Structure formats: C-alpha cells, structure tokens
Amino acid sequence: MVRAPCCEKMGLKKGPWTPDEDQVLISYIQRNGHGNWRALPKQAGLLRCGKSCRLRWINYLRPDIKRGNFNREEEETIIKLHEMLGNRWSAIAARLPGRTDNEIKNVWHTHLKKRLKQNQVTPATTTTNNKSFNLDSSEPTIPRLLESSVHAPMSPQPSSSEISSVTDASTSTGIGEANNIEIKGEDMEYSMESFPLIDESFWSDNPGFLPDEYSSDSSGLSCFNVDTQTQYSVAPMADNVQGWPSDGVSHVDNGMDFWYDLFIRAGGAEELPAF
DNA sequence: AAAGGGGTCAACCGCCATAGG
DNA sequence: ACCTATGGCGGTTGACCCCTT
Incomplete structure (x- = not known):
C-alpha cells in the first residue's frame, strides 16, 4: 500500500x-476535541501533520500529564511491569496515571535499564526472599516486593528456550539456585532472579503467609488456587510465555493479583491498587 | 574558557492493527 | 474479501544541556 x-x-x-x-493546539482541542487528528491541524490552523499534533498533545499538552521526575515507587512499578510486559510502553503507561509511554520509555532507557544492569554485575550473594518485604512502608499501594527487583542479586543464568525445569527445592543448594530461572517469550527474556527469591523454605518458613486457598507445587514456583482452579506463577508473567501457565490462558493480571494477594496477606495494603 | 563526551528528552519515522467503505 | 485511511505503537534520532577534562 502506498502511504500518503x-x-x-x-x-x-x-x-x-x-x-x-x-x-x-490546546485551545482548539479544548473547544472541539480531537476527533480526527488528520484533519485537526488544518482546522486549527497549524502547519503540522496530524501525527505531530497527536504526539504533542498526548505526550506534553494533555492536562492530566504529571510533570517532573519519577519517584522511586513509579520507577519500581515500571521495572516490575517491564518484567511482565516487556517493551509494551503504552501498556505500562496505562498503569501509571499521568505518565506517557514516551516518558516511560525514556526513563527506562536512560535510568532504569542502566540501574538493572549495574545490579546484574553485582557479585551474587545469598539473600532471603521474603525478607525483602518492607511491611513498615506507609505507602501501601505498591508492594515492597518491587524493591527486590531492583536489588536482586544476579548470577550467571542457565539458558532455556522456555521456562526451564525447576530445581527441586529439596536438592537445591541454595535459594538463589532454585530461583535462577530464565523464561523466554517470543522476543523477550524474563529472569526469575528479578523477582523475590522463593523456594520451599519460603512457604514453610512463613506459616500462614501462603493464603489457605493456594497450594504451592513442589517447585515452589507456582501455586494453585483450589477455589478458582487456577494455576499461578509466583512471578508476574508475560502472556507470550509458552507453555505457562498450564491452561494456556494469559494470566498477566492473575500474576499481579497473586503478588498483591500475598502482599496484602502479609500485612500490606488493605485494598488492591487500581491495576 | 573551551572542547569533548555523555545524558536527557521531545519529536520523528516506519510499521502494524483496525475500522469503514 | 479487499482496499484505504487513520490511529497507535515502539524504535530511533538529534538538539540541547551539563559535567568533566
């Protein structure tokens, strides 16, 4: 097709x-809205193409844009969502009110990617998983689980074309090993190391932490809601991860819900954030 | 003080999805 | 079913700014 x-x-x-x-542009949109971006510049008297107008409005002029630096919580949310969604900036932006995909993309490339990379070269150290929860936080909207994605120690990763088999916790030599898993989607890679480290001791050391209606599988890396008959990964996951979860249905939100569920039951937020 | 390099961010480019004819 | 127009998206660019040498 030949484009205009x-x-x-x-x-x-x-x-x-x-x-x-x-x-x-602002006054035109305030008066008339932006029904047709292609026609807008002509009608508004702008010597710009519709695309340019749309971009300017969406990324800069919209009244609900939140200006200024990203706070720690926003950055952690981006990191977490990027783990889940990959470079789907608009999807990430949809979960960060007032922030644009362009802005998030810039922050990712200029700050966050670098930060994560620095964490990757940090020598691996053994840390406990759930200890990364900061339940003293006075800001309950985002789980402090996210902290661990920023500070998670990194070590050489095994390769796998899909989610690899999980080291049985009983034979595992360490928590990190049990969680040193890489998931590859069509065009993305997910490292389980970016998530809080979980092994069998996670469940057993935290009596009452795992909600009653969930039962973990032997790997400790997925669990099953006996009420809804739904399997959850313990990490938020992307919808294109092959073979996971077992029913083949996208469980992106389920993954997040599960985290939030755990977070709440660990004494976190009273209500789920608006995800 | 000037030059160079790196970081930041607004804007553009090109592709894709989809609605409508 | 096909074609076209349009909106939307992610990748990339380049101008500007700041810091270092």
Whole structure:
C-alpha cells in the first residue's frame, strides 16, 4: 500500500513546537476535541501533520500529564511491569496515571535499564526472599516486593528456550539456585532472579503467609488456587510465555493479583491498587 | 574558557492493527 | 474479501544541556 506523504513533503513544519503552536493546539482541542487528528491541524490552523499534533498533545499538552521526575515507587512499578510486559510502553503507561509511554520509555532507557544492569554485575550473594518485604512502608499501594527487583542479586543464568525445569527445592543448594530461572517469550527474556527469591523454605518458613486457598507445587514456583482452579506463577508473567501457565490462558493480571494477594496477606495494603 | 563526551528528552519515522467503505 | 485511511505503537534520532577534562 502506498502511504500518503507526510509532513515534510507537504510543506508542513517539523521540529520543536513553539509556545504559540501549543496554545493553538490546546485551545482548539479544548473547544472541539480531537476527533480526527488528520484533519485537526488544518482546522486549527497549524502547519503540522496530524501525527505531530497527536504526539504533542498526548505526550506534553494533555492536562492530566504529571510533570517532573519519577519517584522511586513509579520507577519500581515500571521495572516490575517491564518484567511482565516487556517493551509494551503504552501498556505500562496505562498503569501509571499521568505518565506517557514516551516518558516511560525514556526513563527506562536512560535510568532504569542502566540501574538493572549495574545490579546484574553485582557479585551474587545469598539473600532471603521474603525478607525483602518492607511491611513498615506507609505507602501501601505498591508492594515492597518491587524493591527486590531492583536489588536482586544476579548470577550467571542457565539458558532455556522456555521456562526451564525447576530445581527441586529439596536438592537445591541454595535459594538463589532454585530461583535462577530464565523464561523466554517470543522476543523477550524474563529472569526469575528479578523477582523475590522463593523456594520451599519460603512457604514453610512463613506459616500462614501462603493464603489457605493456594497450594504451592513442589517447585515452589507456582501455586494453585483450589477455589478458582487456577494455576499461578509466583512471578508476574508475560502472556507470550509458552507453555505457562498450564491452561494456556494469559494470566498477566492473575500474576499481579497473586503478588498483591500475598502482599496484602502479609500485612500490606488493605485494598488492591487500581491495576 | 573551551572542547569533548555523555545524558536527557521531545519529536520523528516506519510499521502494524483496525475500522469503514 | 479487499482496499484505504487513520490511529497507535515502539524504535530511533538529534538538539540541547551539563559535567568533566
């Protein structure tokens, strides 16, 4: 299909927006909305293409945009969601009110990716998994589980084309080993090391921590809700991870729900955040 | 003080999905 | 069923700024 020529071939302006252009766009959208981006610049009297107008509005001029630096909680949320969703920035942005996909993408590439990489080269040390919970937090909306994704120690990872078999906790030499698992989707890789470390001792050392309606499997890396007959991974997961969960249905949200469930039952938030 | 390098971020590009004709 | 227009998305670019040498 031959595409319509864009801005530069139509004598339209490119590059940074001027305050005047911003004002024209804002007042036009406030008066008329933005039903048709393609037609908008002409109707508004802007020498821009519709795409450029849309981008400017969505990424910068929208009234509900939250300006300023990302706080720690937002960054941790991004890291966690990126573990789940990969580079689906718009999906991540949808869960961060006031933040745009472009902004999140920039933060990821400029800050977070670097930070995670630094953590990867940190020599592996044994840490306890659930100890990373900070239940003293006065801000209950995001599980402190996320802390562990930032500070999780990294060690060489085994390769696997899909979720690998799980080292049986009874033969495992360490917590980290039991969780040193890599999941590969179609175009993404997920390291279980980025999640709180969990092995059999996690369940046994935390009587009452695992909700009654869940029963963990032998690996300790998935559990089963006996009420809903649903299997959950212990880590939030992507919907394109092959062969997981067992029913083949996307359980992205289930994964998150499960974490939140654990978090709440560990004394965290009273209510689920709006995910 | 000037140059160079790296970081940041707004904006663009090109592809894809989808609605509508 | 096919074609086209449009919106939306992720990857990339380049201008600007700041820090270091």
